[in-house]
Amino acid sequence: MDLTLTEEQRVFKAVAREFLEAEVLPHRAEWDRREEVDRAIVGRLGELGFFGLTVPEVYGGIGGDYITYAVAMEELGRVDSSVRGIVSSSSGLFGKPLLDHGTEGQKQRWLPLICSGEVLGCFGLTEPDSGSDPASLVTSARRDGADWILDGQKMFITNGTWAGVCLVFARTGGPGAKGISAFLVPTDSPGFEARAIHGKLGLRGQATAEISLTDVRVPADALLGPEGGGFAIAMTALDKGRVTVAAGCTGIVQGCLEATTSYAVQRQQFGRPIATFQLVQEAVAEMSVDADAARLLTWRAADLIDRGEPFGVAASKAKYFASEAAVRAANAALQCFGGYGYIDEYPVSKFLRDARVMTLYEGTSQIQKLLIGRAETGVSAFL
Ligand SMILES: Cc1cc2nc3c(=O)[nH]c(=O)nc-3n(C[C@H](O)[C@H](O)[C@H](O)COP(=O)(O)OP(=O)(O)OC[C@H]3O[C@@H](n4cnc5c(N)ncnc54)[C@H](O)[C@@H]3O)c2cc1C
Incomplete structure (x- = not known):
């Protein structure tokens, strides 16, 4: 395709x-x-x-x-x-x-x-008590002469222990979205500490961290964009990130399709390849359609970005569909592999574990549905 x-x-x-x-x-x-x-x-x-x-x-x-x-x-x-x-x-x-x-x-x-x-680099938005509602974040940044001093905690930060620089979102003003600013913080700044989070279900090869900021001093030129503009920066970054996650999920669906197809034509039961059974073909057909649909939704959103047009809702649709499709495909692939799918000699168990987080991060599936629903109805369900 x-x-x-x-x-x-x-x-x-x-x-x-x-x-x-x-x-x-x-x-x-x-x-x-x-x-x-x-x-x-x-x-x-x-x-x-x-x-x-x-x-x-x-x-x-x-x-x-x-x-x-x-x-x-x-x-x-x-x-x-x-x-x-x-x-x-x-x-x-x-x-x-x-x-x-x-x-x-x-x-x-x-x-x-x-x-x-x-x-x-890493992206520090989520906090222990602020996930789907990032406008509630409490990490603070206060002025000290020309510098800024940052204090707070970030949670689940990808690349956290490996990164040399973190984009930290912190409160510089009053409550809500308008009080948030973005800062480029070198991770070797005194008071910046990243601790690895272990025991993840999937994405085990990458570093995920909890970050503490204690009196972290950064110069005035660490501020990214205007003071108070951090929330808008984070939302645009996440909109683009959702296209990326959707593309990665399309890859998971494609990987599941290829692995299942090659296994099904060689694995024999009842004296013939399991690919000859209609229920196995149904699973393969569903993965094939999901791969195409996820890819097309993703490319549509990417194309809107390339053309400088509004792409947020298209990104939410792509991310929602592709991430759910990835979980669906990985689960079906594992089923087609039978017991062999349950061990890591084959890739499908890893596909399933990795896919599972895709419906959670960069906005859960529920949040994507609220964004799509808001665009369709003109009514926000967030308040
Ligand atoms: C492996 C991994 C890597 C990550 N990497 C990063 C990173 O690099 N940077 C970063 O900033 N964050 C990162 N995150 C955090 C991720 O974006 C959050 O986990 C996600 O936004 C959900 O927030 P939460 O976990 O606090 O769940 P919560 O917001 O507490 O949600 C819990 C449940 O409530 C539901 N819910 C919440 N609000 C509503 C609503 N209004 N309507 C309906 N349902 C609702 C959610 O859909 C979910 O099912 C990562 C997370 C993981 C697991």
């Missing part, structure tokens, strides 16, 4: 697939078991341009459009969602807001490091 891709996009997809199958696929089960990908892969991903997609060359990127970015994220999701998340947190949730809202100095300082993979 590549008919609408340009030649350039097809070439990037082919190069990405070849690289991921050679340098990630052989290690994914081991990285998953030991709860850490080999960090050398970050530099390799940087060399191949994964972190620099959509970023102009002047900032160390390789340019390209959002469709290409979505294609890259699908390829990553097809092989290993842990690796996909490392890339999309750094280049997407951290890098895209910096590209969109940063001063020339901020972009020159951080983007080349992010694009090369030399430094990872």
Whole structure:
């Protein structure tokens, strides 16, 4: 289903697939078991341009459009969602807001490091008591002369213990969305502490952290965008991030489809391949339709970004559909593998564990439905 891709996009997809199958696929089960990908892969991903997609060359990127970015994220999701998340947190949730809202100095300082993979970025919005309702966050930033002093806690931060810089959302004004600002905080700042969260169901290869900020001092030029503009920055970053998650989920569905198809044609029961049974074909057919539908919704949202048009609702639809489809496909794939699906000799148990978080982070499925419902009815269910 590549008919609408340009030649350039097809070439990037082919190069990405070849690289991921050679340098990630052989290690994914081991990285998953030991709860850490080999960090050398970050530099390799940087060399191949994964972190620099959509970023102009002047900032160390390789340019390209959002469709290409979505294609890259699908390829990553097809092989290993842990690796996909490392890339999309750094280049997407951290890098895209910096590209969109940063001063020339901020972009020159951080983007080349992010694009090369030399430094990872992370996105610090969620707090222990503020998840689906980020406007309620309580991490604070107060002025001290020309500097800002940050205090608070962040929860579930992807790349948290590996990142060199964190986009921290903190309260600089009164309650609600308008009192929130965004800051670029180097993670080696005194008072910045990241603690690894272990025991995740999936995405085990990537670092997830709880972050404490205790009197963390940053200069005035750490403020990203206008004072009080942090909530809008976070929401746009999440809208774009949802296209990324949708693309990664499309990769999971595609991976499940391919794994199930090749298993079903060789696994014999009742004296013939299980692919000959209609109920197995039904599962395969549903995965195939879900893969196409998830991809089309994702590319539609990516295309809207490329054309500079409003894309938020399209992103919510893509993320909602693709993440639910990923869980559905991984569950069905495991069923088709029978008992062999339950052990990690085959990829489907990892697909299922990794897929499960996709309906939770970057806005749960319920939140996506409220966003879509608000767009359709003109009535907000959030208040
Ligand atoms: C592996 C992982 C990585 C993550 N990475 C990051 C990261 O890099 N940066 C970051 O900032 N955050 C990150 N998160 C946090 C993630 O975005 C939040 O977990 C998510 O937004 C949900 O928030 P919560 O966990 O506090 O759940 P809650 O908001 O407490 O929700 C609990 C349940 O209530 C439901 N609910 C809440 N409000 C409503 C409503 N109005 N209507 C209907 N149902 C509702 C939810 O849908 C959910 O089912 C990550 C989480 C995980 C698990």
